Amino acid sequence: MSDLAVEGLVHVYADGGVRALDGVDLRIGAGERVALIGQNGSGKTTLVRHLNGLLRPTEGRVLVDGVDAGTLTVAQLASRIGLVFQDPDRQVFAGSVRSEIEFGPRNLGRSGAALGTAVREALAATGLDGEERTNPYDLGGSRRKLLALASVLAMETPVLVLDEPTTGQDARGVARVRAVIDRASAAGRTVIAISHDMGFVAEAFSRVIVMRAGRVILDGPPATAFAEEAWEALGSTYLEPPLAARVGARLGLGATPTDAALIEALAAPGSGGSAQV
Amino acid sequence: MALTLRGVGYRYAGSTEPALLDIDLDLPDGRVVGLVGASESGKTTLCLVVSGLAPRTVGGRIRGTVEFDGASVDDWPMHRLSQRIGIGFQNPSTQLSQVSGTVFEEVAFGPMNLALARDEVLERTWSALAALRIDGLAERDPRRLSGGQQQLVAIAGLLAMRPSHLVLDEPTAQLDPAGTRLVGEAIGRLAADGASILVAEQKTDLLADVADDLVVLDGGRVAMRGPAADLLADAALERLGVAPPASIRLGRTAEAAGIDPAFLAEARS
Numbered sequence: 001m002s003d004l005a006v007e008g009l010v011h012v013y014a015d016g017g018v019r020a021l022d023g024v025d026l027r028i029g030a031g032e033r034v035a036l037i038g039q040n041g042s043g044k045t046t047l048v049r050h051l052n053g054l055l056r057p058t059e060g061r062v063l064v065d066g067v068d069a070g071t072l073t074v075a076q077l078a079s080r081i082g083l084v085f086q087d088p089d090r091q092v093f094a095g096s097v098r099s100e101i102e103f104g105p106r107n108l109g110r111s112g113a114a115l116g117t118a119v120r121e122a123l124a125a126t127g128l129d130g131e132e133r134t135n136p137y138d139l140g141g142s143r144r145k146l147l148a149l150a151s152v153l154a155m156e157t158p159v160l161v162l163d164e165p166t167t168g169q170d171a172r173g174v175a176r177v178r179a180v181i182d183r184a185s186a187a188g189r190t191v192i193a194i195s196h197d198m199g200f201v202a203e204a205f206s207r208v209i210v211m212r213a214g215r216v217i218l219d220g221p222p223a224t225a226f227a228e229e230a231w232e233a234l235g236s237t238y239l240e241p242p243l244a245a246r247v248g249a250r251l252g253l254g255a256t257p258t259d260a261a262l263i264e265a266l267a268a269p270g271s272g273g274s275a276q277v
Numbered sequence: 278m279a280l281t282l283r284g285v286g287y288r289y290a291g292s293t294e295p296a297l298l299d300i301d302l303d304l305p306d307g308r309v310v311g312l313v314g315a316s317e318s319g320k321t322t323l324c325l326v327v328s329g330l331a332p333r334t335v336g337g338r339i340r341g342t343v344e345f346d347g348a349s350v351d352d353w354p355m356h357r358l359s360q361r362i363g364i365g366f367q368n369p370s371t372q373l374s375q376v377s378g379t380v381f382e383e384v385a386f387g388p389m390n391l392a393l394a395r396d397e398v399l400e401r402t403w404s405a406l407a408a409l410r411i412d413g414l415a416e417r418d419p420r421r422l423s424g425g426q427q428q429l430v431a432i433a434g435l436l437a438m439r440p441s442h443l444v445l446d447e448p449t450a451q452l453d454p455a456g457t458r459l460v461g462e463a464i465g466r467l468a469a470d471g472a473s474i475l476v477a478e479q480k481t482d483l484l485a486d487v488a489d490d491l492v493v494l495d496g497g498r499v500a501m502r503g504p505a506a507d508l509l510a511d512a513a514l515e516r517l518g519v520a521p522p523a524s525i526r527l528g529r530t531a532e533a534a535g536i537d538p539a540f541l542a543e544a545r546s
Contacts (some may be wrong), residue, residue: 040425040429044423086451142316142317143317167450167479168367168479169316170314170479171515240454243523244523250544259526260530263531267534
């Protein structure tokens with residue numbers, strides 16, 4: 001299990017001098033389900049790329065289990081933190097689905113039955129079983145994206161970081177991603193995901209971190225992050241609460257970030273049960 | 278200049294299975310047609326065929342007819358088609374020129390190639406940037422932007438062309454909710470000015486806002502078509518792998534719990 005801490009993290013991209021991260025402090029405990037949201041360009045991707053050492057801090061540090069990530073090699077970090085890119089074409093390179101998925105665990109030294117099991121489970125979780133010999137570029141964009149997810153799942157890292165996992169996925173693909181998150185979480189793994197789908201965020205995560213201009217401006221459970229008091233802050237970073245939260249606030253039911261929470265609040269005695277048919 | 282497809286089939290080079298079969302599609306002036314369907318149902322392929330890129334640059338074999346106001350475009354070279362039809366790809370990194378040093382230059386690239394007067398190029402470029410609220414990025418290097426910012430730059434480049442026909446393949450995939458809304462508004466304005474727009478999207482919430490008509494693909498064929506408002510509320514959509522808009526989903530959950538969905542619809546408005 002891995003505890004993550006980010007302390008005073010600043011990142012200035014070398015060319016252009018843009019301060020993509022401007023002092024981020026965070027602690028993420030083992031097994032948490034965290035959504036990272038914020039407007040385009042607010043620093044979400046830059047932040048998660050520090051977690052597995054793809055980017056190194058300009059200032060501040062990242063701690064993995066109390067150890068400064070700067071003292072760990074990329075290989076050591078890769079065994080703990082699996083990062084799935086937003087664009088699978090930045091990640092996928094192998095000639096077949098199977099070799100693509102095997103690459104990560106092989107590099108972590110897995111072989112034989114352990115490797116076989118890891119690959120089989122990753123294939124099943126992403127619905128790619130039966131495509132082992134397919135060339136990744138013969139898959140459509142959405143399944144190529146699920147392949148990128150499978151290849152990181154197979155590394156069985158204690159921390160799973162997903163950069164916009166549901167974009168380009170149809171209803172079934174989104175359900176698969178959701179199941180992958182639920183299963184990883186049930187197995188005690190930490191899941192951190194960047195998303196612009198507020199309904200998905202409210203339903204699939206227990207903690208929501210909101211970023212604006214390289215800083216964290218809100219951090220709490222969905223009921224807090226999408227409560228009416230937070231709407232102004234959300235709006236300042238181009239976000240809006242899920243529909244259920246807006247309807248719940250309008251009906252004076254308090255924070256109802258998900259459809260289920262809204263229906264439950266409506267069904268509760270004294271909620272204006274006139275709504276009942 | 279209505280764009281029509283009749284009996285169009287398409288097969289990629291090297292593929293034994295057709296990607297599209299027997300497609301009839303009308304893209305009349307001033308209308309927004311939403312295109313939905315499960316993954317690999319043919320949405321991207323249809324976007325490529327409508328824009329003329331398939332088969333012209335993609336290869337493969339096409340059958341059936343593609344016409345502008347009844348005139349076949351079979352003999353039209355790509356440069357002639359591309360003055361009529363703009364296409365926005367799903368992945369902005371395949372759209373951006375990768376040679377422009379600034380966002381401004383990137384967005385001005387299209388209108389400059391239309392041989393427009395200088396002031397016209399400047400005006401179109403600034404207004405496209407402003408429409409998507411990225412004028413603040415004008416001096417930035419497009420290659421150093423976030424994925425979502427790059428997507429906005431790519432769309433601004435299309436808006437600056439002021440195309441009479443526009444094909445957008447998941448234009449808002451990487452966008453935050455406000456960016457998605459701005460793209461929706463820009464689509465609405467183009468259509469109000471008379472453009473015909475085909476927009477493939479997984480985000481049915483956006484289509485509920487902008488689309489007049491909806492075409493649902495399944496296995497490369499048109500499975501359903503009709504007014505967007507009716508089809509988006511049709512339960513058959515979900516069976517075809519398309520998630521309904523949040524409002525429809527909430528209404529169904531409410532109904533299942535014995536709560537009048539009309540009551541919620543009222544609270545929403």
